[in-house]
Amino acid sequence: MRKPTSPLQPTVAAASPACEAAVSLFCIMLITGKITGLTVADVRFPTSVGHHGSDAMHTDPDYSAAYVVIETDAGDGLKGHGLTFTLGKGTEIVVCAVKALSAHVVGKELEDIVKNFRDFYRQLTSDGQLRWIGPEKGAVQLATAAVLNAVWDLWAKKEKKSPNQLISCIDFRYITDALTEEEALEILQNGKHGQKAREEYMANNGYPAYTTSCAWLGYSDQQLQKLCTDALKDGWTRFKVKVGADLDDDKRRCKLISDMIGPNNQMMLDANQRWDVNEAIHWVSELAVFKPLWIEEPTSPDDILGHATISKALAPLGIGVATGEQCHNRVMFKQFLQANALQYLQIDSCRLGSVNENLSVLLMAKKFNIPVCPHAGGVGLCELVQHLIIFDYVSVSQSLENRMCEYVDHLHEHFKYPVSIKGAAYMLPKDPGYSTEMKEESVVQYQFPNGHVWQQLILEKKVQL
Template structure:
């Protein structure tokens, strides 16, 4: 087990000026600067062990998350990492249910993003000291220990601790083959979101799409929702390039109201998208259920999750059959702990629908690909054992990570380095610190700020 007393918590406001190139732009987030609140836990362990945690943000507001991380610091400082992970459920509860802080959450928005970063900063050194990548740590863990990391508060009406253990036990069959013959040999299938950001002009879209085809990509997602005529033109353009055999998905990023979503997507149905993502507010469970029902006859599923703020929302989306594809996010939810509960609920509910609620996570941003790959590999090996799933991929900002993702033939290859792939390069952090890093100093000077 990991050990080392946390002697210091520092948190950095790291921003990348992605808005300059239109990368990451969609119908609701028109000028994101992909950013992160980056947490470093220092310990007094003899090996100099550190814990790195991260939460993804879009630029402005990163300083608010940084402030929330500092508010959580007293729950971490001077604790031994062994005690933290030894009672991970208790630690999760402590972070997310602080009697004063929970008023400004609870388990949602800023404080939950901050908690996710802190929790990840505890998972990472555990895997590191065990000498395993996180996915392997989880895969090798006995079911009882694994579920002891989960806070079942508010979900026992659909999943108890005992049921969670039973799911994990039943999934032992074929585990070794799934690791060796599938993950290590072929990796985890991915789709690309790099070609069709809303801010990309048609020429860029064409060029990126053509390059992606050369790189063996077979599944493509396009941002929609701002202007119907533009959507039709862009979808036609991509569909012409990828042909009828390859897969297209659409992402509206919450742009529509419920009736509008149905109407708009119906007009794009000719492009046969596999799913329409975030058609409306991520808080609207019943709204998504209505959209799902209306689009089912067209063969279009609803995908949602990147802004669903906790396990209680996912519980209801599953109960109401409001989605077809479930998209977890490693930082929006409370790190590994809460994601585990969602993966297990999805498994529990899979028999209720013919489509089995495939988990197809949200990735991209800063570090999301690095983190979520661990969770989805664990899901395939130890929970779902299902091959109908795929992971998002976005091809930027990986160079700032010490152990960036490895993509081969449009698949994520299992990380081999011990840890949770959360560590950023020191120089990257230093240069992109907002507002005093070199990159921002230059930009802000140029803007006359």
């Protein structure tokens, strides 16, 4: 059996054999070799046909990815694979942005990139012309994540990195009023204490997860009941329910699910940005009888003060606010934390600028003592985020209190090294890299719009372009 491994490796003197390389995204080797090419494909899966992923704002998503492959001249055929998640339409825009960014990547030596990763990150996010249409946000930032995810996949091998080297990957511009480089280094150094025990815990137990797969808004009652029944049998104890389209229907569906999972299991709610601030407070207050742990994205993802108002109003009900899956960058997360606008912070592996920016957010969350409960699901998000959450527990937060990671049981079969779930927990990955490599046949079959799957759906008039 292959030993666990992962792109991020916490710095330890002698990691346990079972999780030496997997407990973190920082298991890294300096690899000589020039980047000779970058390709990007528009890969889409017709999840809208079965209402998978449906919520109050996104009623017919087709889970998709701008899928990047970076080629090198290394003799062993070394390649890096990265992606960013989308919902179908608009993927072509992200693909164009990736192609525009490729000029900053192709021709560079990988060793030069990782030796000055902060400068490389800033180069990608500070292109003088591209920055104008998305200064660390929007389609350009999604494209940046895809490219950087591929670079991290390239870099993910076996040599451990020190906290100083890890800090050098982070761009602290705009966040030093909340977290300085010195504070970040201190957090990582303190994270070395008791690290071996936490590694062993992850190897034996995995990272706790919750499921969103049972309660998409477009599912029938019969489908909800079957999926909840199956999930309970598989050991799931935490369930997220999509809400926000109709209050009476939300009450009915929440009661249906609450009765099924029982009082000893946990329910969370997700409105996917549907409400105004006062509407959110009223709506969630009406659903408080079901004792949800949190309400996720209750209003505009950009409304930091609105989230703060909602947080303050719902606190007496024992309901927290969770958000972050559409938080543009580390600056917004900084302000959410400074404004006490969230109680559960949800990083995303593709919305932010890959590992580099996610590191800064994990460190800020530690300083502000806010639990991180990442967004996942989609295409490859579970595969990516597993590395971040395990690293967070082992080397940053040192805690599992009020922490869990989202899991959605869709599309993992298309990945060469799919995520492993056991007992409602993320188990340690066992293969090198960032778990981003898709099966070649899947990329070909689901490439939009000329892949066989899409051509067949068009022929059968099940979709329209």
